[in-house]
Amino acid sequence: MSEQKKILKALAGETQDVPPIWMMRQAGRYLPEYRATRAQAGDFLSLCYNPELAAEVTLQPIRRYGFDAAILFADILLIPQALGADLWFVTGEGPRLSTITTQGDFDKLGPVSDIHETLNPIYETVKILSRELPQETTLIGFAGAPWTVATYMIAGRGTPDQGPAHALRQENTALFEALLDRITAATIEYLSAQIEVGAEVVKIFDSWAGSLKGEAFRKYALEPCRVITAALKDRHPGIPVIGFPREAGEAYVGFAKETGIDCLALDNSVAPDWAAANLQVDGCVQGNLASRHMVTGGQELVDETRKIVKAFSKGPHIFNLGHGITPDADPDNVQRMIDTVREG
Ligand code: CP3
Numbered sequence: 073m074s075e076q077k078k079i080l081k082a083l084a085g086e087t088q089d090v091p092p093i094w095m096m097r098q099a100g101r102y103l104p105e106y107r108a109t110r111a112q113a114g115d116f117l118s119l120c121y122n123p124e125l126a127a128e129v130t131l132q133p134i135r136r137y138g139f140d141a142a143i144l145f146a147d148i149l150l151i152p153q154a155l156g157a158d159l160w161f162v163t164g165e166g167p168r169l170s171t172i173t174t175q176g177d178f179d180k181l182g183p184v185s186d187i188h189e190t191l192n193p194i195y196e197t198v199k200i201l202s203r204e205l206p207q208e209t210t211l212i213g214f215a216g217a218p219w220t221v222a223t224y225m226i227a228g229r230g231t232p233d234q235g236p237a238h239a240l241r242q243e244n245t246a247l248f249e250a251l252l253d254r255i256t257a258a259t260i261e262y263l264s265a266q267i268e269v270g271a272e273v274v275k276i277f278d279s280w281a282g283s284l285k286g287e288a289f290r291k292y293a294l295e296p297c298r299v300i301t302a303a304l305k306d307r308h309p310g311i312p313v314i315g316f317p318r319e320a321g322e323a324y325v326g327f328a329k330e331t332g333i334d335c336l337a338l339d340n341s342v343a344p345d346w347a348a349a350n351l352q353v354d355g356c357v358q359g360n361l362a363s364r365h366m367v368t369g370g371q372e373l374v375d376e377t378r379k380i381v382k383a384f385s386k387g388p389h390i391f392n393l394g395h396g397i398t399p400d401a402d403p404d405n406v407q408r409m410i411d412t413v414r415e416g
Pocket of ligand 1: 095096097098099100101110116143144145146147148149165166167214216230277279396
């Protein structure tokens with residue numbers, strides 16, 4: 073490679089005049105072309121498991137906006153399904169899974185060695201993408217963090233406070249930890265397979281990390297991220313890892329150093345100036361514009377975007393939202409954000 077890609081430069085610790093940019097959920101329902109391909113595929117899971125169409129929706133935001141990274145189109149809940157849980161999506165409500173609350177439920181899960189049988193189409197998507205993406209675009213693979221995935225497996229759905237998972241953690245710690253270990257082992261194999269077929273970076277999404285506090289955060293958010301990162305770097309020396317312990321608050325401090333990740337993704341509750349002083353000192357940060365600006369737009373979108381770019385301008389930074397873009401976003405606001413970042 074003659075000129076290194078902007079995302080990889082940031083992950084290697086380089087400060088750039090214009091930060092690279094991509095967006096969580098950039099392939100999604102706010103785009104008319106996504107809605108058209110999704111209708112062609114049928115339901116959401118059929119789209120995930122159709123390599124040609126999954127690659128197509130991954131490429132759509134790259135064609136439209138020229139983002140610096142493409143993120144593989146899939147879902148964090150494919151791992152439970154590959155381990156044998158039932159999974160389906162209820163329109164307008166979200167995911168549903170068979171629940172895991174007893175040893176009997178856990179014993180029905182399959183071994184880690186079987187996951188590839190289900191996940192092979194995802195690896196096919198990665199292969200298509202590594203052929204078809206523009207040279208300057210970085211391909212990001214991903215998985216959910218064990219805690220976040222476990223919250224869905226235990227409750228059988230999304231929950232506002234992750235109550236069922238916290239209950240199992242306290243009432244049957246051995247079973248809870250066995251489940252986390254199974255997900256951790258599966259995640260290492262899944263991400264490793266993505267890297268083998270062309271993912272250049274991987275991101276670990278811990279969307280519900282913020283509901284773990286103190287020692288529980290260390291044991292169930294920080295430690296699994298450290299274990300996964302170490303295993304991946306052992307097998308694939310130099311592979312950059314982005315960690316996203318969403319809403320970790322003060323527990324963001326030291327997280328990158330202790331886990332060995334190369335980049336810390338920030339949600340929008342984190343103040344950019346504070347993050348520059350306390351988090352960016354340890355390496356690259358990613359974030360963290362509030363997703364609502366993609367709905368509301370206007371001068372505030374421009375001002376907030378500039379504020380974030382400026383706050384992080386003295387160190388390695390990847391511009392992104394603080395969480396996924398929502399279906400009610402206006403595609404023109406996305407263009408305005410990109411123009412603001414790139415015009416400086
Ligand atoms: O970012 C991307 O563009 C890559 C693809 C991606 C999806 N989900 C596609 C998706 C990624 C990285 C995810 C991660 C994911 N999935 C997370 C972690 C990140 C986060 O947002 O906190 C979680 C918790 C899930 C689980 C999940 N998937 C839920 C709760 C839902 C339903 C909510 C909703 O938005 O409808 C999904 C569905 C989902 N995953 C959609 C997309 C584009 C919408 C499905 C559709 O087209 O109907």
